[in-house]
Amino acid sequence: xxxxxxxxxxxxxxxxxxxxxxxxxxxxxxxxxxxxxxxxxxxxxxxxxxxxxxxxxxxxxxxxxxxxxxxxxxxxxxxxxxxxxxxxxxxxxxxxxxxxxxxxxxxxxxxxxxxxxxxxxxxxxxxxxxxxxxxxxxxxxxxxxxxxxxxxxxxxxxxxxxxxxxxxxxxxxxxxxxxxxxxxxxxxxxxxxxxxxxxxxxxxxxxxxxxxxxxxxxxxxxxxxxxxxxxxxxxxxxxxxxxxxxxxxxxxxxxxxxxxxxxxxxxxxxxx
Numbered sequence: 001x002x003x004x005x006x007x008x009x010x011x012x013x014x015x016x017x018x019x020x021x022x023x024x025x026x027x028x029x030x031x032x033x034x035x036x037x038x039x040x041x042x043x044x045x046x047x048x049x050x051x052x053x054x055x056x057x058x059x060x061x062x063x064x065x066x067x068x069x070x071x072x073x074x075x076x077x078x079x080x081x082x083x084x085x086x087x088x089x090x091x092x093x094x095x096x097x098x099x100x101x102x103x104x105x106x107x108x109x110x111x112x113x114x115x116x117x118x119x120x121x122x123x124x125x126x127x128x129x130x131x132x133x134x135x136x137x138x139x140x141x142x143x144x145x146x147x148x149x150x151x152x153x154x155x156x157x158x159x160x161x162x163x164x165x166x167x168x169x170x171x172x173x174x175x176x177x178x179x180x181x182x183x184x185x186x187x188x189x190x191x192x193x194x195x196x197x198x199x200x201x202x203x204x205x206x207x208x209x210x211x212x213x214x215x216x217x218x219x220x221x222x223x224x225x226x227x228x229x230x231x232x233x234x235x236x237x238x239x240x241x242x243x244x245x246x247x248x249x250x251x252x253x254x255x256x257x258x259x260x261x262x263x264x265x266x267x268x269x270x271x272x
Contacts, residue, residue, distance in 0.1 A: 004045055004213070004221045004222075005045075008041060008044065008045055008221070008222075009221055009222075009225050010225075011041055012038075012041060012221070012222045012225035012226050013225040013226070013228065013229045014229070015033075015034065015037050015038070015041070015226060016063070016225060016226035016227065016228065016229035016230040016233075017229040017230065017232070017233045018033070018233075019033050019034055019063075019226070019230050020067075020229060020230030020231065020232065020233030020234040020236070020237060021233045021234070021236060021237035021240070022237060022253060023067065023230070023234050023237060024233065024234040024235060024236060024237025024238035024239075024240070024241065025237035025238065025240055025241045025244070025246065025249065026127075026237075026241070026246065026249065026250055026253060027164070027182075028123070028127075028253070030060060030061075030064050030159075030160055030161035030162050031056075031057060031060040031061070031116070031159050031160030031161050032119075032120055032123055032159070032161060032257050033256075033257065033260070034056070034059075034060035034063060034160065034226065035053070035056045035057055035060050035116060035159070035160055035264070036056075036120075036257075036260035036261055036263065036264040037260065038055070038056035038059055038060060038222065039052055039053060039056045039264050039267070039268070040263075040264075040267075041222070042055055042056060042211075042219070042222075043267070045211065047211050048209065048211075049109065049268070050109065050209075051204075051207065051209070051210055051211075051217070052109070052268070053109045053112055053113055053116075053264075053268060054104060054105065054109075054112075054200070054203075054204065054207070054217045055204075055210070055211070055214065055217050055218075055219055056160075057104060057112075057116075057158075057159070057160040057200065057217065058160075058197070058200030058201070058204060058216060058217030058218045058219075059217070059218050059219045059222050059223050059226075060160035061157070061160040061193060061196040061197050061200055061218075062193075062197040062200070062218045062223050063223055063226045063227055063230065064160070064161075064162050064189065064192075064193040064196075065190070065193040065194060065197060066227050066231060067230065067231065067234060068162055068186070068189040068190040068192070068193045069190055070231075071186040071189060071190075072186055072187045072189070072190050074186075075182075075183035075186045075187060076187070078183065080179050080180055080182075080183030080184075081180075081183045081184050081186075081187045082176070082180055082183075082184045083187075085139065085145060085171070085184050086184060086187045086188055088142050088145040088146055088149070089145050089146065089148060089149030089152070089167075089188055090149060090188065090191045091146050091149060092145070092146040092147060092148065092149025092150035092151075092152075092153060093149040093150070093152065093153035093156075093163075093188060093191045093192050093195060094153065094191060094195045095146075095149075095150050095153065096149060096150035096151060096152065096153025096154035096155075096156075096157065096195075097153040097154065097156065097157040097191075097192060097195030097196045097198075097199050098195065098199050099150075099153075099154050099157075100153065100154040100155065100156070100157025100158045100196070100199065101157050101196060101199025101200050101202070101203050102199065102203060103154075103158065104157065104158055104200075104203070105203040105204075105206070105207060109268050110268060110269055112158070113264060113265050113268045113269070114265070115158055115159070116158070116159050116261065116264075117261040117262070117264070117265050119155070119158075119159045119161075120159075120257050120258065120260075120261040121258065121261070122165070123165055123254070123257065124254035124255070124257050124258050125254075126165065127250045127251070127253065127254040128250075128251060128254050132169070132172065133169050133172055133173040134173070135172060135173065135174070135175040135176075136173060136175075137173065137174055137175065138174060138175055139171075139174045139175070139176070140174070148170055149188070151166075152166045152167055152170070152188070152192070153191075153192055153195065153196075156192045156196060157192075157195070157196040157199060157200075160196065161192075162185075162186075162188075162189035162192055162193060163185065163188055163189060163192045164182075164185045164186070164189065167181075167184070167185035167188055168181045168182055168185045171184060171185065197218065200216055200217040200218060201215050201216030201217065201218055202216060203216065203217065204216025204217030204218070
């Protein structure tokens with residue numbers, strides 16, 4: 001059983017470093033950047049086209065776990081997390097991530113790539129124009145929060161993100177101030193990441209025929225390299241945010257995401 005080349009491991013480490021910087025600087029990370037680049041890297045080690053996007057999604061989701069735990073701890077220390085909301089939405093999140101990873105295994109790579117690209121376009125447009133929902137209602141009851149968590153968990157699992165792009169707008173729409181919305185969203189990022197990772201591992205084991213050194217749809221060498229560097233560079237990005245033109249960087253990053261998503265779409269559809 002081959003072990004990935006040093007070049008592959010270094011490329012994954014570089015990807016983790018870049019993703020960490022942008023996550024710390026712009027508050028954006030997860031699959032939007034990791035997945036399309038991982039698809040390119042997995043192409044170079046000849047991962048089957050039938051599994052390549054699932055492997056990228058599973059590995060990206062697993063890479064979020066450590067950063068999500070650190071983020072939760074930081075926001076909890078500042079007392080900004082609404083734990084009542086977190087507990088109820090987590091029930092839905094775990095159900096949603098289980099459903100999302102199951103759906104990901106069943107649908108074609110092409111269909112999954114279209115859904116991913118559509119989400120990336122949504123994130124990019126939101127970064128460019130800064131769409132913010134107006135507070136227009138109160139939080140729903142327990143059933144409503146569980147349902148919202150289910151929807152957010154399912155979409156997050158299908159695109160390998162921590163859910164912030166959906167949770168924060170939902171909570172601000174429900175008349176929660178931005179500080180508490182961001183902190184509560186960060187806390188929900190951990191069950192999203194853990195549930196999504198577990199789902200991709202389980203569904204990958206069921207799929208079979210995966211590359212060496214994988215646990216389900218999670219590629220361990222890529223995961224370890226990404227996590228090792230991203231944990232170092234995320235605080236660096238956060239510090240740099242106070243010295244650099246963040247608005248310009250957001251526009252540049254949004255365009256980069258669109259280019260990467262389009263490239264991934266083209267490669268996966270032409271390989272079909």
